[in-house]
Amino acid sequence: MEDFRCMNHSQEPAVAQCRRCGKPVCEHCYDPETGCCRDRCGVMNNGSSMPYKQRSTAWTIVVSLLAIVGGLALLLITICGALIFSY
Numbered sequence: 001m002e003d004f005r006c007m008n009h010s011q012e013p014a015v016a017q018c019r020r021c022g023k024p025v026c027e028h029c030y031d032p033e034t035g036c037c038r039d040r041c042g043v044m045n046n047g048s049s050m051p052y053k054q055r056s057t058a059w060t061i062v063v064s065l066l067a068i069v070g071g072l073a074l075l076l077i078t079i080c081g082a083l084i085f086s087y
Ligand SMILES: [Zn+2]
Pocket: 018, 019, 020, 021, 022, 023, 036, 037, 040, 041
């Protein structure tokens, strides 16, 4: 178990492995609540809500664009149908 030491403190023996990045962490760096290292993945965990929000915003834009395109297509089909039926 020579290599199984904290990634931040090379003197400290690792008590656990980070659930997210898999790095060995000592009891000071390990967060039992999240099962992750405090320094990296604790911060990453807080910051990960931002990209998710951005992605969901992008999805909202895509969905609204699709809705607009679908509405236009429906309108076009209705107009074409009316033109065809008028002949
Ligand atoms: Zn980690």
